[in-house]
């Protein structure tokens with residue numbers, strides 16, 4: 001496109017550009033190979049110097065700019081090295097129309113710990129082979145995406161991310177710049193965040209084009225996946241054609257250039273890191289992304305580290321930690337770093353007072369009061385009206401018509417933030433940042449679920465908040481305010497009490513638990529206001545007995561509010577069966593819920609359940625352990641992931657080696673006996689995961705001696721697998737149903753199976769439908785049928801068996817079904 005790539009640079013093999021530039025600065029006799037043309041060598045020498053200078057300047061600039069986290073906090077002093085986990089998605093092949101949050105596997109706690117990545121591994125493949133080039137960084141509001149990105153940029157500036165010579169940070173907010181006056185060069189060098197001014201843009205740009213593998217482009221400031229999806233929908237062909245015509249022309253919009261980068265039309269070899277909240281559809285992204293990373297939130301140790309760094313005075317720190325320990329919910333909210341920062345702000349002001357907020361509403365209310373030290377009700381009311389309009393329109397851009405006084409007030413109080421983009425400044429925005437849930441600068445569209453949920457949570461919480469405290473935030477006369485509160489409280493109560501509880505989805509049940517918790521006014525001494533606790537009781541009494549949170553992420557604060565309702569239910573004589581599978585609940589959360597006295601049974605990730613048992617065993621909590629083992633339910637087990645088989649193997653191992661039972665089995669059968677001896681059904685591995693999971697399954701099957709139903713349809717078993725299975729079948733004397741349809745089993749495999757099948761005295765249904773068995777295999781199967789007295793149904797249709805042959809066998813034995 002007109003820019004000339006210097007030979008030495010474009011072929012720099014492994015070392016960084018700095019190495020190349022250093023070499024180029026050596027005396028001519030040691031300079032790297034170059035064309036014999038001395039002028040060229042001379043030029044390229046200066047060329048390299050200019051690029052090297054730019055990189056050094058960019059690093060210095062970034063190092064400074066990335067230091068600032070927010071007012072009073074900086075990276076070096078306040079950053080906590082939070083962990084990132086590698087997420088998996090269900091690659092079902094039908095993903096095109098699905099939402100990413102449904103596609104993402106909610107890994108169990110134990111597996112998540114295994115999938116943690118250090119910062120240096122973000123760009124590597126977990127197996128150490130191919131580097132990752134299209135990375136999606138996921139995290140809900142306030143979880144630390146921007147902060148992690150700053151840390152990465154900061155590390156790069158200190159040469160700790162050696163795989164990249166250039167790092168450019170592109171902000172979603174720049175999409176509000178709609179003029180068609182950019183090209184790739186100006187976008188990267190002038191508009192990317194924290195870019196220094198460049199004295200020789202041509203040289204730098206030429207180097208970027210020459211070796212895009214050493215370029216990292218980070219997209220931040222995009223709130224949801226949909227924003228990327230829109231950019232990925234522009235036709236790739238049109239983009240290529242227009243950019244190829246003249247990419248030097250400065251007549252492209254930011255949107256078009258972002259689109260072209262994301263679609264790999266521009267700088268296709270560079271590495272992309274995209275940050276966003278995980279909700280919404282992502283069919284286009286799913287096709288491209290090769291690594292899904294998620295911020296895991298602060299662990300209790302991280303929270304302590306954060307507090308230790310925040311409160312430098314040891315006495316203040318000790319008192320803050322003490323206060324926090326006595327405030328369970330506040331402590332759990334610190335799982336979210338953004339909220340942890342707010343909690344510290346409140347702790348700092350409270351100076352050891354015991355009257356700390358006990359709800360999210362209370363926390364946010366106190367933060368607001370801290371920021372509003374002086375009386376500024378009128379401006380605050382205007383700001384609130386603006387915020388509400390923003391929530392409705394799903395926009396966080398401050399309208400241009402906003403008065404200068406209001407803008408100045410918002411900025412002064414830290415309720416607005418201004419975002420510098422390269423040399424431009426996009427208008428002030430971010431009035432929701434205090435809470436730290438901020439929406440993006442998009443046009444009108446349906447508000448996001450997360451924000452609506454939170455707004456509703458706050459609205460409910462505020463209605464039931466202490467009236468005297470709310471006084472500072474409104475300007476109504478007292479009686480009018482009281483009447484308004486009472487009428488709105490009545491409306492909310494009516495709504496919550498009128499819910500059809502049995503029809504609520506898992507996510508709605510969770511939300512309801514949050515609403516009633518936010519509404520339950522808690523006094524400083526821990527006692528509850530009777531009017532608002534009525535809502536908790538009503539919910540606890542009406543929730544269905546079988547309570548499923550399957551597939552809904554349960555974070556620490558979520559678990560707390562669910563526990564609050566279930567505990568209230570216990571006092572009212574209610575008991576529950578919990579399904580916590582695929583919820584990503586931490587082992588500590590599992591312990592809190594399973595430890596409740598009114599849980600009849602529970603299902604959860606087997607590996608986490610085992611971790612819980614081990615914890616209880618180690619801490620000698622025999623009563624709790626007994627409950628946790630006896631209430632656990634695994635039937636029917638559906639193995640959709642390879643790890644499910646691995647977890648089952650762990651459980652079988654505990655059972656076979658009588659691990660947990662040593663201390664109990666003198667008087668009663670080991671607990672795990674009952675579990676393992678129930679009707680487990682490993683199934684639905686599917687063709688993709690079958691080959692990975694089956695070898696593990698063959699190994700553990702002999703431990704499932706009372707297995708009644710085994711469904712392995714469409715799992716790519718093949719003849720080799722059939723042979724392995726036939727060895728395992730010898731131990732499965734209780735098996736009644738065996739489904740091996742669609743598994744590419746041929747005559748060789750079926751012959752191996754026939755022998756073992758006759759040793760199954762209870763087998764009554766066998767399916768070998770749609771394999772690759774020919775008449776030879778069918779004959780050998782038919783030959784053993786007389787020895788299989790319990791069998792009632794044999795599904796044997798296979799394309800390779802001539803129809804006449806199958807019909808003949810069916811005449812011989814009517815248990816053979818033809819279709």
Ligand SMILES: Nc1ncnc2c1ncn2[C@@H]1O[C@H](COP(=O)(O)OP(=O)(O)OP(=O)(O)O)[C@@H](O)[C@H]1O
Pocket residue numbers: 069070073078079080081082139140141142143144145146147148277306337338339341436437438
């Ligand atoms: N690892 C961390 N160490 C210390 N503080 C952190 C960390 N991560 C986040 N924070 C704090 O939490 C605040 C919110 O984090 P950040 O803005 O990075 O979240 P985000 O995921 O980008 O949120 P959003 O989706 O709303 O943009 C930061 O301003 C910072 O104070």
